[in-house]
Amino acid sequence: MRQHRDFCGIFGIFNSDNAAHKIYLGLHALQHRGQESAGIVTSVFDEVKGKRIMPVHKGDGLVLDVFKDKSIFENKLLGSAGIGHNRYSTSGASDNVANIQPFLVHYRDGNLALGHNGNISNAKEIRRSFIERGTLFQSTADSELILHLIAQSTRRKQVDKISDAVSQLEGAFSLVILTDTSLIALRDPNGFKPLAIGKLSRPGKSDTYCVASETCAFDLIGATYVRDVEPGEMIVINQEGIDSGKFESYSLAQNNGISQCVFEYVYFSRPDSKIFGEMVDKVRRKMGKQLAYDAPVPSVPEGDPKPIVISVPDSSNTATLGYVSECRKLGQPCRYEIGLIRNHYVGRTFISPGQEVREQRVRSKFNTVGGVIKDRVVVMVDDSIVRGTTAKQLVQMVRNAGAKEVHFRVASPPVISPCFYGMDFPSHAELFYNQFDGDIERMKEWLGVDSLGYLSVEGLHSAVHAANEGKHGYCDACFSNNYPVPVDMTASKDENEW
Numbered sequence: 283m284r285q286h287r288d289f290c291g292i293f294g295i296f297n298s299d300n301a302a303h304k305i306y307l308g309l310h311a312l313q314h315r316g317q318e319s320a321g322i323v324t325s326v327f328d329e330v331k332g333k334r335i336m337p338v339h340k341g342d343g344l345v346l347d348v349f350k351d352k353s354i355f356e357n358k359l360l361g362s363a364g365i366g367h368n369r370y371s372t373s374g375a376s377d378n379v380a381n382i383q384p385f386l387v388h389y390r391d392g393n394l395a396l397g398h399n400g401n402i403s404n405a406k407e408i409r410r411s412f413i414e415r416g417t418l419f420q421s422t423a424d425s426e427l428i429l430h431l432i433a434q435s436t437r438r439k440q441v442d443k444i445s446d447a448v449s450q451l452e453g454a455f456s457l458v459i460l461t462d463t464s465l466i467a468l469r470d471p472n473g474f475k476p477l478a479i480g481k482l483s484r485p486g487k488s489d490t491y492c493v494a495s496e497t498c499a500f501d502l503i504g505a506t507y508v509r510d511v512e513p514g515e516m517i518v519i520n521q522e523g524i525d526s527g528k529f530e531s532y533s534l535a536q537n538n539g540i541s542q543c544v545f546e547y548v549y550f551s552r553p554d555s556k557i558f559g560e561m562v563d564k565v566r567r568k569m570g571k572q573l574a575y576d577a578p579v580p581s582v583p584e585g586d587p588k589p590i591v592i593s594v595p596d597s598s599n600t601a602t603l604g605y606v607s608e609c610r611k612l613g614q615p616c617r618y619e620i621g622l623i624r625n626h627y628v629g630r631t632f633i634s635p636g637q638e639v640r641e642q643r644v645r646s647k648f649n650t651v652g653g654v655i656k657d658r659v660v661v662m663v664d665d666s667i668v669r670g671t672t673a674k675q676l677v678q679m680v681r682n683a684g685a686k687e688v689h690f691r692v693a694s695p696p697v698i699s700p701c702f703y704g705m706d707f708p709s710h711a712e713l714f715y716n717q718f719d720g721d722i723e724r725m726k727e728w729l730g731v732d733s734l735g736y737l738s739v740e741g742l743h744s745a746v747h748a749a750n751e752g753k754h755g756y757c758d759a760c761f762s763n764n765y766p767v768p769v770d771m772t773a774s775k776d777e778n779e780w
C-alpha cells in the first residue's frame with residue numbers, strides 16, 4: 283500500500299570504468315527506495331592540486347532529473363570509485379538541501395563521503411552530547427552524526443575510527459563510505475537493512491566491485507551477486523584486496539541478535555532483487571500462498587461465476603499469484619485477473635495541492651478495468667494497509683466499476699506499531715488497525731468491503747522461513763510491537779526538535 287514510503291537506496295563501486303555512470307544506473311534501479319533526492323560522489327586524483335578530490339553532484343528529484351545534464355559524467359564526476367544515494371527522508375526535514383546525501387567531509391584523514399540507509403534510534407542522545415560540546419551541524423539528518431563520530435574518534439587507523447563510530451550507534455544503518463583509498467560497506471549488527479556485494483568482470487583488467495541495497499542494481503550494470511554484507515560486518519574494498527582476491531572484513535560488536543526488516547519482503551524491495559540471501563519474488567509468493575490458508579477467497583453458489591482475484595499493482599502482484607494458486611489447490615475456485623491498472627508516470631507536479639490531494643493522487647495513479655470487474659465477485663489483494671485511506675478509495679473505485687461484491691485480502695499482518703528503524707509509518711493512533719481497535723467488523727464497514735482478511739503473524743514467519751529455511755532472524759515490530767532494539771518513542775523527525 284502506498285501510504286508508507288520507502289527509505290533509501292545506496293550504491294557504491296570501486297575499480298570501475300565510468301564509475302559515476304554505473305552509479306547513476308544503479309541508483310536508477312533503486313529509484314523505488316527513495317524519490318526525494320539523489321546524489322553521487324566520486325574519488326579522483328587531481329593532477330593540478332596533486333591530491334585526491336571528491337567531486338559531488340546532488341539535487342532534489344528523481345535520478346533521471348538530477349543527472350539529466352550528461353556532461354556531469356564527462357567533466358565532473360570522474361574517477362574509478364564512488365558512491366550514490368537515493369533519498370526518502372526518514373530523519374531530517376525533506377526540504378532541507380543540506381540533508382541530501384551522500385554527505386562529504388574533508389578531515390584529518392582526507393576525504394570521506396557517506397551514504398546511509400536506515401534510522402539511528404539513539405540519534406537524539408548523540409546529537410545532544412555533540413551540541414553540548416559546541417559541535418556545529420550542517421544538516422538535520424542523523425547520518426551526519428556518523429561523520430562527527432568518525433572525525434572525533436581517537437583511534438589511529440581510519441577503519442578503526444569508523445568501527446569505533448558505528449559501535450556507538452543503535453538502530454538501523456547500512457552504510458557505503460568512500461575514502462581516498464577504499465570503498466567501505468557495512469551493516470548494523472542487527473542487519474535491519476539489506477546490502478549486497480556484486481562483481482563485474484572486465485576483459486584484460488582487474489574486476490570491478492560494487493555494493494547495493496538490492497541486487498536489481500547489479501543487473502542493470504551487468505554485475506553478478508557475490509554475497510550479502512553480513513549483519514555486523516564491515517568490508518573494505520580496495521586495490522590491495524582486488525589484487526590479492528581477499529578483502530579485509532571486520533566484525534562489529536553483536537548485541538541483540540539478527541533482526542532483518544521483514545517489511546523489505548512485504549513491500550519495499552523489488553521482486554527481481556535478492557535481499558537477505560533470498561529472492562523477494564519467492565518470499566512474496568509464499569506470503570500469498572500462506573494468505574490462502576488464513577483468508578481464502580469466498581465461496582460462491584454453485585453455477586455462479588468464480589471470484590476473480592485482482593492485485594493492487596505493483597507491489598502486490600507476486601503475492602496475488604501465490605494466493606490464487608494456493609486457493610485453487612485448496613479447492614477454492616478463483617481466477618487471477620488484471621482489474622487495476624497503475625499509471626507509472628505520475629510525477630509530483632501532476633498532483634496539485636488542495637483538499638482532495640490524496641483522493642486525486644489515488645485516482646491519477648490507478649484505474650479500473652470495467653469489463654473485468656463488472657458483475658463479478660472481486661477479491662482485491664494488497665501487500666499491506668497502513669492508514670487505510672488508499673484502500674478505501676480503491677474499494678470505492680472497484681465498486682463504481684460494477685463489482686457485485688468486494689473482498690479485501692492483505693498479504694501481511696495488521697500494522698499495529700510505527701517503525702523506528704527507518705520506515706515512515708504514521709503514528710500509533712493513525713494506523714488503520716488501531717483506529718478501529720482491531721475490530722474487523724468496523725474496519726470492513728469503513729472500507730466498504732464484504733469481507734476483510736489478513737495474513738497472520740505466524741503465517742508471515744512461516745512464509746519467510748519456508749523461503750530461506752529459517753536461516754535468519756527478522757524484525758516484525760510493526761506487526762508485533764516487539765522492538766528488537768530499544769527505541770526512543772519521543773524521537774521526532776522534525777528538525778526543530780534538534
Ligand code: SF4
Pocket residue numbers: 474542543544545546700701702703704705757758759760761
Ligand atoms: S518495524 Fe517493521 S518496517 Fe521497521 S524495521 Fe521492523 S519490520 Fe521493518
